[in-house]
Amino acid sequence: MTQGSTTGSSSSRRIQNGGRDEHELPSAKRARTDEVLSESCDTGAGEKFRWKKKEVQEQRAGLSREEAERRDAERRAEAEREVERLAARREQRERARQQREEEELLRARQAEASVMADWVAKEDEFVLEQNKARAVIRVRDHRARPIDWFVVQLLWTEVPTPVSADEENSDDEGDELDDTLDIHMDEPVAFIRSLLPGELRELHSDVLTLVRLDKDAKRAAYWKDVLLVCDEQLRHCDAVQNDAQPERIDASIVADVDAMLADKSADQLLDLQTSVRAKLRSGEPLDVEYWEAMLKRIVVWRSAAKLRALHATVTQNRIAKLRLQQRREARRQQAFVAEQAHMQMHTHKGLEDVWDANEMEPAGRDISELLYEEQHLPRYTLEALRDKLRDARKQVLQQAFVSHVPAAWSMTPTVGIGASAGARAAEDGKTESVEDMLLRKEASRAMGVDEEVFDDDVRLVEQAYHWESKYEARKPRYFNRVHTGYEWNRYNQTHYDANNPPPKVVQGYKFHIFYPDLIDPFKAPTYRVQPDPDGPGETVLLRFSAGPPYEDVAFRIVQREWDYSFKRGFRSSFDRGILQLHCTCTYRERRRAPKD
Template identity: 35%
Template sequence: MNPAREAMINGWKSPRKGDRGRERERDITAPRHDSSSRISKPARQQPPAKSTASNAVGKYLTQDQQSEQFVADEDKFVLKQAKKKADIRVREQRAKPIDYLAFSLRFIDTDRDVFDDHEGDVEVDIPAPETVLESLNHAQLQELHEDLTSYQTLESNARNKEFWSALLVLCADRRQKLKPQGPEGRALASVASDVDNILSPKSLEQLEALEKQIRTKLQSNEPIDTDYWEELLKSLLMYKAKAKLRKVCEAIKAAKVELLRLVDPEKAEELEESDGLPANSHNFAPSPAKPATRPVASSSDAQSSAAPPPGTARFSSTGNEDFSQATKALYDREVARGVGEGEEIFAAEEAVPSATKPLWADKYRPRKPRYFNRVQMGYEWNKYNQTHYDHDNPPPKVVQGYRFNIFYPDLIDKTKAPTFKIIREHGRRRGESFAPAGKEDTCLIRFVAGPPYEDIAFRIVDREWDYSAKKERGFKSSFDKGILQLHFQFKKIYYRK
């Protein structure tokens, strides 16, 4: 076949007339150079093929594995919420013993979310764990034992789990010591000092080595005093738990000293020179002789004698605050929901103006309702802020709304829902402004309910509310299941160009 015709059929370039003679001499089946063609890459070596079963396991989870993963994720969520609730109770001066223990662990907890930390947390004085245990009676130790078991079960961090396990051992030992002793217990108590002299000077490594020797001796067939060695092993496990707890407390102390150096160097130096965590704290006294210091224990008639620390008066509990079990359940449920993005806890409580003794005060004991309120903060992109700020350098946050949650579970007349009203001081009316340039007016919002609850008031920003029914920004005012909910945001101001 003519090479030119063959080139036309196969898509090759036709040879020029002068080259047709040479084209006949060239082997048309040989490879030819083409500047427009790409240089192919060497083929990539494929990895050895795996079996179909192993590929399926790596890509998909079985039903059992999905169930295990779901349970693990749920445990993480429950543990995170428990730690959040402990932090809130400690900051508001109404913590339980377990809350102080969980709060002290936060300084070395690598699983914590940094957004849960507050600036003043490092300055909170937390009692030593052994001091907490020694200050409790038998009933309180029983409650603490259940809380410790929950934390120890949910915890996945190795060091945190060791912390809770050591506290469980010490709590059980403390409960055993508070029980009335029989003849055998009194006999063992007589040699307790000898056991202390043997075990107290030993380090954790020495105690672990001694534990192996005692277990080997108990498992052997030698004629030994089994009761003595078993009791010695119990005492050794208690001292071993103390050594582990001391090791964790030293890590907590070192981490807290590093944080304190940034805010209060003098206090950091004082803590570093001390033996450990403070033995006592002004906000911890769980002794049953002073029930007012543990408001969670339903001590309705007790009043706190100690004054709150400076700057925390609005978070401190008053003597007539409602601490019933129903209120506690509602409060804990609301706290478990946490604080959303752009929200902060709001507790700007004010004295109720012209508060007089209610007429029903002689029949019912007046009590102050509890609450868990949030304030919504955000950026206002008005013309000035758009000119002087951007998203990398945003303007200061302003108040955009409030979410009030006030608890009235024991209301006598449940047919009459609590109400609220706005109070503007100095005769100012709605729409009028006495605030200087750059400042916003404020007013009081007063919540009124029937017996046995007193009125309560908060200071808020005085701006026009958005009464729309939008899902995210909508107005909500309801009273259901003992909770008064008032959620609102302010109207947005739009500027025309």
């Protein structure tokens, strides 16, 4: 009954709402909520707030309403001004903080830039010093590039000369430039004119690099002079190659101008340059093209004159250095001779008491007992021999000292080079040949623990060469090594151990054949393996051929396959007159023959 009444009431509400549920009327619900909120709010929210208690106290204090409002207005104005002052101070502090941060950032950037500038300057200085050191080494080793000669000449201009007796008498070791005393240096302008176009371009690029690295004003002026002369020679070479005229004026006029300027000094050319520039600026009617070409030639010849003057200074410094070395060497030799004489004097004083010429002198012999040749020899007594020895020693002491100057390096090869690989032709008074130098350099390298000298070449059958009439055939020099070791195969592992190792076997070879004087240096030497008639099946012949003036040379090696991989050390190259062949023999495990 109750359930039915409830259902009926719900239906009646649904009918009163027009057949819709109350949950389906959100707009009406929101309107009711707004109405309730508006009733709960203060009705005087839009009016000015009045503090009635405060007004009562002010009336009791005798203040009128206008005065109270005026005081409140002043108080509000003062508060607003205080707020503005606080905002201004806050803004000022913010600007000051930003300014300090910007200044600190700027100082940090400046410090970092200064450090970077110092690093860059130190790096440039280091690179410059390395270039100088490399130039001296290359000149000393006779493999100099064009720029190296100018670097060494510039270094010779900066060599200090001894100004006091203590400095001259000091026995300090010389610097690296002393190794270049015996090397001839050409005059810079003549040297530049002797270069090929490719070498001139290389020199031009190297000079630009040094101009960028060298910050010294004097050295920078020197490099600019070299650059001017190099540019002029490059322009001349390009004009010759292109069959064109380097100057716009006639060639005969250029030749006359060059002949006139060639003998003038740098100061005279500077005066002439000043006068030509004044003539060009004067505005007078003249041949501008001619005088401009004349001015260019004067600038080039002035640079050439300064380079010639610098070369003269270099020559004087080298001569002074050489004389200083000779004087120091003379003083060292004199001190050595004096010390030896002093030691001999003390030795003779100690022997005076025991020396008796009559007892020590051998007894004379009858002249008839001597041979016919001995009878006609000059006869001297012991005193006469001693007097003669004293005179000879006095003559030696009175002679002027002549120091030994090392012989200049020569490219002339030594004739008759057929000695063994380990021998070195070192004859007094002869210069070392290129082959001897290369052989000594290779032989001086340390050998490994498992390496030993291998210089047993095989004598080949006599050959006839078509170029024998023009060039004398000779064997090349060589320095070879054989690498030996143990093979730990199954048999050796069974029958041997570390205390009782198996016999060593050949594991590889290193051949170094020297061909510095090939007639055709662009054709690389070759090698080939040939059968060995004396040891078939066990050894073969490794034959090297290079062409005139070198004969073929062959070596007997074991007959084993080679490992041509780079990781195993295989190398076959020909560079700077040296043929290098490094090979390693492969290892093969022996297998038992299959049983039937």
